[in-house]
Structure formats: C-alpha cells, structure tokens
Amino acid sequence: MSMKTIAIIGSGIGGLTAGNLLAGRGHHVTIFESHTSPGGYTAGFRQKGFYFESGTLAFESSGVFLKTMEDLGLKDRVHLAKARNRMVSPYYDFRFESCEGFREALAAAFPSEKAAVNACFAEISAVSKAMRPFVNKPYPMQFSGLGAVKAMLSYLSSGPKVFKLFKRYRGQSVNDIADRHFRKATPPHRLITNLGYPRMGIIGLAGYFAMISEDYWHVVEGMQHLADVLADRFRRNGGDLRLGAPVEKILTKDGAAAGVVSRGVSYEADAVISACDYKRTFLELIDDPSLIPPVQLEKIRNAAVSEGIFTVYLGLSLSNEELDRSLRAYTVAYSPLAYDLDFEDPNDPAHFAKCGFSMHSLSLINPSLAPKGKSSLMIQAICPTRWQNNWHKGDQERYSVLKERVKAALIERAETIVPDLGSRIEFEDAATPLTYERYTGNADGATSAWSWDPRKAFYEGGMMSAAVGTPVRGLFIGSCWSNQIGGVPGAIAAAYICAKKIR
Numbered sequence: 001m002s003m004k005t006i007a008i009i010g011s012g013i014g015g016l017t018a019g020n021l022l023a024g025r026g027h028h029v030t031i032f033e034s035h036t037s038p039g040g041y042t043a044g045f046r047q048k049g050f051y052f053e054s055g056t057l058a059f060e061s062s063g064v065f066l067k068t069m070e071d072l073g074l075k076d077r078v079h080l081a082k083a084r085n086r087m088v089s090p091y092y093d094f095r096f097e098s099c100e101g102f103r104e105a106l107a108a109a110f111p112s113e114k115a116a117v118n119a120c121f122a123e124i125s126a127v128s129k130a131m132r133p134f135v136n137k138p139y140p141m142q143f144s145g146l147g148a149v150k151a152m153l154s155y156l157s158s159g160p161k162v163f164k165l166f167k168r169y170r171g172q173s174v175n176d177i178a179d180r181h182f183r184k185a186t187p188p189h190r191l192i193t194n195l196g197y198p199r200m201g202i203i204g205l206a207g208y209f210a211m212i213s214e215d216y217w218h219v220v221e222g223m224q225h226l227a228d229v230l231a232d233r234f235r236r237n238g239g240d241l242r243l244g245a246p247v248e249k250i251l252t253k254d255g256a257a258a259g260v261v262s263r264g265v266s267y268e269a270d271a272v273i274s275a276c277d278y279k280r281t282f283l284e285l286i287d288d289p290s291l292i293p294p295v296q297l298e299k300i301r302n303a304a305v306s307e308g309i310f311t312v313y314l315g316l317s318l319s320n321e322e323l324d325r326s327l328r329a330y331t332v333a334y335s336p337l338a339y340d341l342d343f344e345d346p347n348d349p350a351h352f353a354k355c356g357f358s359m360h361s362l363s364l365i366n367p368s369l370a371p372k373g374k375s376s377l378m379i380q381a382i383c384p385t386r387w388q389n390n391w392h393k394g395d396q397e398r399y400s401v402l403k404e405r406v407k408a409a410l411i412e413r414a415e416t417i418v419p420d421l422g423s424r425i426e427f428e429d430a431a432t433p434l435t436y437e438r439y440t441g442n443a444d445g446a447t448s449a450w451s452w453d454p455r456k457a458f459y460e461g462g463m464m465s466a467a468v469g470t471p472v473r474g475l476f477i478g479s480c481w482s483n484q485i486g487g488v489p490g491a492i493a494a495a496y497i498c499a500k501k502i503r
C-alpha cells in the first residue's frame with residue numbers, strides 16, 4: 001500500500017470518519033473546514049451555561065455508529081441515550097414505543113376510522129417488519145473479508161422480501177398511503193402526511209417506524225463532544241485539521257482530482273473527498289466543470305433538496321423536574337391536525353401558526369448540559385424551502401423581523417405543552433435555514449441532503465446505497481449527499497466506502 005496525500009473538504013461526521021479511517025492507515029490527510037469548530041450538522045454550542053445542539057438531536061442505526069466508534073477505538077468516549085418520544089395532538093397523547101403502539105393509539109383516538117387505521121398500519125408495518133433485520137446492525141461495508149460476508153448475510157436473507165416491497169412502493173409517498181385509507185382534510189389524513197419529511201416515500205415512513213421507536217439515539221455528552229473526540233483522534237493519528245479554512249476550488253489535472261485551493265493557497269493531493277454540500281462541489285468548486293457531463297450538471301442544479309428547519313434555543317429557569325412534569329419525555333411532537341399544509345408553497349405567511357413542531361430537552365438527558373437547577377428546551381419545525389422569499393435573504397432588517405416573529409410564535413405555541421414557558425426564559429436564540437446554510441454550506445439549509453419526495457429522487461438506485469464515485473477520477477463524495485436520504489448513518493457509510501476506494 002502506498003501512502004497517499006488526501007484532502008477532505010468538511011469536518012462533519014462524514015469528513016471526520018473518512019479522515020480517521022484514512023489517517024489510521026498512515027495516509028497524509030488534511031481536513032479543510034470553513035467553520036472555526038468541527039462537526040458540521042453534528043455540532044453544538046454553549047450560551048450562558050446552557051449547551052444546545054446546533055440542529056441534529058439524534059440519529060438512527062446505532063449499529064453503524066457503534067461499529068465506527070469501535071473501529072476507531074473510541075467506544076468508551078461517547079455515550080448514547082435511547083430516544084423517548086411522546087406524540088401529542090388535540091386527539092391523542094401517547095408514548096411512541098412501537099409501530100403497533102402507534103396503531104393502537106390512533107385507533108383509540110379516531111374510533112370511527114378504526115378499520116382504516118388498521119388497514120393503513122397493515123401496509124406500513126409489513127414494510128417496517130421487513131426492515132427489522134437492519135435495525136441495530138452495522139453496514140456490511142464497514143467490514144472487510146469474512147466479516148463483510150457475515151454482515152451481508154442478514155441483508156441477503158431478508159433481501160428478496162425487502163426488494164419486493166421496495167418495488168411495490170417505489171415512487172409512492174406518505175400522501176399516497178394517506179389518500180388510500182383516509183378522506184382528505186381529516187385529522188388522520190393530516191397526521192400520516194405530516195410524519196417525518198413532507199411527501200416522504202412509504203419506504204422512508206416504514207424506516208421511520210422501524211427506527212424511531214427502537215433504534216434512535218441521542219449523544220449524552222452532546223454532538224459537539226462527538227465531533228471533538230473524532231477531531232482529537234484524527235490529530236493524534238497525524239491528521240491535519242484546518243479550521244477556518246474554506247476550500248474555494250477543487251483542482252484537477254488530466255481529468256483527475258489534483259488538490260484543493262484554500263484561502264488562495266493550493267494544496268496538492270492524490271485524492272480529494274468532498275464531505276460537504278454536493279451542489280457547491282459540482283457547480284462552484286470544480287475548476288473544470290467540463291469534466292462533468294452537461295446533463296448531469298443541469299440535473300444537480302435543478303435537484304430538490306430536503307426541507308430546512310427552524311430551531312428555537314431556550315435556556316429556562318425551570319428545574320429539570322418541573323420541565324419533565326410537562327414534557328414527560330425527552331421529545332414531544334405536537335401536531336394540531338387542523339390544517340392541510342403544503343410544503344411546496346413558500347408563500348403561506350401563516351405556516352408557523354399551522355404546522356406541527358417538536359420540543360426537545362437536552363438537560364433531561366444530561367443535567368450537566370444546563371446550569372444547576374435549570375433546564376433547556378429546543379423547539380423545531382420543518383419549513384417549506386425558501387419560505388417567504390427565502391427569509392428575505394439579503395435584507396437584514398426584514399430577515400431579523402421574520403426570524404423574531406417565527407421564534408415568538410413557536411414559543412407561544414409550545415405553551416400548549418409547557419405552561420408559562422414564555423415567563424421562564426433566561427436565554428433565547430433561533431436558527432433559520434439560512435443560518436444552517438451559513439454555518440454548514442448546505443444548499444438552502446437542507447437538513448438531510450436530497451428531497452425525501454420519491455417524485456424528486458436524485459439517485460435512481462433507491463434509498464439504501466451510497467454513491468461516492470464521481471465523473472472526476474480521484475474525487476469522491478464522503479458526505480450524506482451520497483445517499484438519497486442523507487443522514488448520519490449515510491455520511492458514515494460514504495466515509496467507509498471512500499476509505500476503501502482510496503487504498
């Protein structure tokens with residue numbers, strides 16, 4: 001094996017995992033990160049003694065994550081806490097612990113629709129059950145040799161069944177399944193169409209049920225700790241992590257990646273891993289766009305990305321015990337089910353008065369993430385892409401007014417669950433999709449790479465693969481954008497495949 005010089009753009013979970021795997025093998029690896037701290041979407045910050053996740057609160061597929069930590073010798077450095085979700089609406093209030101429990105709660109909430117609820121859940125749970133063998137398991141690509149064959153077995157045994165179901169539901173979204181079983185503009189129809197991402201595929205919905213109830217995890221110490229631990233290990237293994245170092249160009253030579261330019265300085269490399277936004281990689285960073293077929297460039301330009309999110313960060317004078325009396329879970333998802341929401345319409349000014357939202361407390365999981373006797377709460381709601389003239393981007397005053405208005409609206413609405421919330425706030429801040437775009441470079445603040453709507457799929461191959469190759473030799477995609485549905489496990493999968501391709 002010859003030692004190579006490798007440039008990685010981005011220090012999210014994808015870039016950090018790839019960097020660690022490659023540096024561990026003795027390659028000369030440099031990670032270039034625009035921001036002044038590592039982590040990308042798996043990051044957090046402290047204000048007035050309160051720690052907040054920047055955005056990502058949890059991830060699924062503990063098997064994939066734990067295998068990564070084990071491979072990197074970091075298993076004891078990061079701890080996971082299982083998600084505890086409560087679902088609330090004017091019609092129901094229950095703990096989300098299984099697909100079957102969800103079905104029972106809905107059948108009780110909508111007794112006149114019991115048969116329709118059962119029929120709808122028969123479809124969802126058939127796919128969800130078929131996906132069970134993947135829950136809690138590492139990916140086969142995380143192994144080599146015999147290990148890979150063994151890991152492949154559980155996939156192979158359930159493969160034909162899953163494949164058949166994937167084929168049957170290909171192109172169908174949660175809206176199709178809701179239309180089949182419920183009348184439009186009714187609460188159960190609104191509930192099904194508002195689970196997860198807008199118009200998410202039925203396979204995604206089934207995955208949501210398979211994972212969220214069983215295999216969905218918070219990082220006890222916070223996502224920033226995870227990123228710092230990975231960054232520290234990378235450096236200890238000889239890796240060079242450059243913070244505040246945006247890459248402006250990917251250099252190519254004779255059709256192959258040859259290095260990067262950061263802050264006007266060129267760095268030669270045998271291979272380049274883009275562990276950052278996909279659109280920017282191809283539309284702005286590559287020095288010679290003629291290496292990408294024009295149809296491919298056009299497809300990338302027009303491809304729809306996953307919706308962004310609005311986040312409110314609150315430090316509270318409530319104790320954890322007091323907050324827990326209202327939340328009774330780490331996360332509460334509240335859905336009014338009173339409106340039909342159109343996430344493809346960026347012009348509805350009342351979106352945040354109508355949409356569902358979730359509340360999550362980090363200090364209930366780990367009290368040391370808030371000052372003694374206090375607690376923290378984050379409120380999140382999905383936004384239509386480029387809502388309200390893209391949040392009045394470029395007009396700082398109107399942007400600030402809009403951001404403030406949405407923050408206040410969500411705090412007021414959260415009082416449905418936490419009474420008097422507004423009077424117990426010691427610290428407050430908010431992030432819009434533009435904030436996320438500014439901090440991570442992800443197009444339109446896309447939270448999880450490409451759109452989850454199967455009509456707008458970027459990759460033909462479906463949901464379960466990671467496409468790390470590019471038309472430029474030696475340029476690889478090591479981010480969640482290599483997957484149709486993005487995500488932390490997707491970014492890790494990309495990192496492992498990149499590390500295998502760069503021997």
Ligand SMILES: Cc1cc2nc3c(=O)[nH]c(=O)nc-3n(C[C@H](O)[C@H](O)[C@H](O)COP(=O)(O)OP(=O)(O)OC[C@H]3O[C@@H](n4cnc5c(N)ncnc54)[C@H](O)[C@@H]3O)c2cc1C
Pocket residue numbers: 009010011012013014015032033034035038039040041042055056057058059060245246247248275276277309436439440441442446447448449478479480481486487488489491
């Ligand atoms: C609110 C929210 C909730 C989420 N919930 C979940 C969930 O429940 N489950 C799940 O699996 N996933 C979830 N995700 C998605 C998940 O966090 C991401 O898919 C994953 O963390 C992406 O990792 P990444 O390494 O691919 O890229 P990113 O984390 O986006 O990292 C990219 C890095 O590249 C840097 N960068 C960008 N451009 C440049 C440049 N030109 N030069 C140098 N550096 C650059 C950025 O600053 C950033 O640090 C959520 C995301 C959000 C925002």
